[in-house]
Amino acid sequence: MTRVAVIGNAGGGKSTMARALAAAHQLPYHEVDVFQWWPGWVPAPEDDVRAHIKEILRQDAWVLDGFGPWDTIEERFERADTVILVDHPLWVHYWWAAERQIACATGERVGGPEGCPLAPMTERLFELMWTIHHEVRPKLLELVERQRGAKTIYEIQSPEVLNRFVAEHCSARER
Secondary structure, three states: OOEEEEEEOOOOOHHHHHHHHHHHHOOOEEEHHHHHEEOOOEEOOHHHHHHHHHHHHOOOOEEEEOOOOHHHHHHHHHHOOEEEEEOOOHHHHHHHHHHHHHHHHOOOOOOOOOOOOOHHHHHHHHHHHHHHHHHHHHHHHHHHHHHEOOEEEEEEOOHHHHHHHHHHHOOOOOO
16 A cells, blocks of 8 residues: 545545555655645646646555545556555535534634635535536546456445544554
8 A cells, every 4th residue: 555546525534545555655645635725725726736646646645635626636546556445425525524614613723724724614515516426426436446446445334434544544653
């Protein structure tokens, strides 16, 4: 596990898990949202996002977490030796995202790109989550299926499975 693509809908715990996985395996961690958004939720130019992702993919080791342009998802799946899809039932993603949004509204900083306050984006986030689940997820499942047999695939489909994955793969013990 040296080149790990982590993807899934918002609010599923993927970034927290991906950071812990990277730390446990001493791999560089990269979050697509950090370079996909400029302060104030201004989208970075797509060509810049692609270039940034391509630079990461040229490295020998990485954990790359998030979406970005679709062609970069396909490319990172090709380059990865491990693909982790966080795909809880939609209500779990909504529940956990709501908890995060509430924490942000009360002043707690819970991830996300710098200069991009999460609380004001709640409605947009929930609409995006619906779109990802109903429109993007089927394509993503197909892409994951095409990698089966060629890559190590982890499909995390419940909080319990996520907790087991974290316990087995994200501890700081010697690897």
